[in-house]
Amino acid sequence: MQRRHFLSLSTLAATAGGFQNVFAAPDALAGWRQYEVVTKVNVAEQTALSRLWIPVPLATLDNYQRTLDVNFNAPGAESARMLTLPGSDVRMVAVKFADAGAPQSVEIVSRVATRDRAVDLGSSGHGGSTSATSLRPYLQATSLAPLDGIVKETADRIQAEAGHPKDTVAKARAIYEWIVENAKRNPATAGCGTGDVSYTLTSGNLSGKCADLNGLFTALARATRIPARDVYGVRVEDSSRGFKSLGKSGDISKAQHCRAEFYADGHGWIPVDPADVAKVMLEEQPGGLPKDAPKVRAARAMLFGAWEGNWMAYNTGADVRLPGSNRTEGFFMYPQGETANGRLDSLDPAHFAYTITSRKLA
Structure with a gap:
């Protein structure tokens, strides 16, 4: 099964949390830098049940950052959704895999605008x-x-x-x-x-x-x-x-x-x-x-x-409860995951591989 989700700026405007179409005017991006950030996560230790929680950029940060769109693809997932934790600016893609024989990977493409502050x-x-x-x-x-x-x-x-x-x-x-x-x-x-x-x-x-x-x-x-x-x-x-x-x-x-x-x-x-x-x-x-x-x-x-303005913000969260898990993270800055064998170490690429790349857009 393939799950795709795309949030455009107009979609963000209607999303819970009050995201606004701050770039409606043609010249609204003047003076801002735009970046495409691609996050790829692969669960090497595949089991019959695996979960991933991957941070995505917050919608807006003061006079510094605006998120333009987020697009993700999770082939083989039983479920995949982008969500914002209630009462916070913590946004993530939460994915559940239930087939050890299917691909257990996610790709997220985010486009953001930042400027010096x-x-x-x-x-x-x-x-x-x-x-x-x-x-x-x-x-x-x-x-x-x-x-x-x-x-x-x-x-x-x-x-x-x-x-x-x-x-x-x-x-x-x-x-x-x-x-x-x-x-x-x-x-x-x-x-x-x-x-x-x-x-x-x-x-x-x-x-x-x-x-x-x-x-x-x-x-x-x-x-x-x-x-x-x-x-x-x-x-x-x-x-x-x-x-x-x-x-x-x-x-x-x-x-x-x-x-x-x-x-x-x-x-x-x-x-x-x-x-x-x-x-x-x-x-x-x-x-x-x-x-x-x-x-x-x-x-x-x-x-x-x-x-x-050469840095992208994910969130300001503390004591972040991962949905569908009994885990709470002191902060949420790395992809997080777990399999039937337990928690995956975000700093152990041999068992929990991910890459993040960025490029500046014209």
């Missing part, structure tokens, strides 16, 4: 605000990021060392600068890290990768009563800002990357990425770079308040 933090803000009810989820603890104990103690210490700033942006900057000064990227960390904030703070070396370090920013911000969220996605193009380490094109199967945002009245959601500052220090040139190197200083300045 920067917030003028020197201004008084653009006015407008988001309701306290809408922001409440971004002040809550999660399974990976408790807001008490060492997290709260660290957050309070950072603000005390910064002189107890009153302004939200200044408070968030204190957290960002503390992470840049004290944390480091650990190349031995598997994938993007676990995102376990308590472990990061108690491990003794304050290191990890993007899910660890940007997840730390989000937790410390929330513990300071600043709404914040992790945004999970994948790099889709080389950096045009001169950073060899901050981009990837072509085969992006291992280019997953978590970013972060915090909310301030008058400015809205403000992008940050202290983990990528650590990445520049470690990877930009052989042997690494010191904190006072020009490229590190440039990254440090840019990544508090701005993102380059």
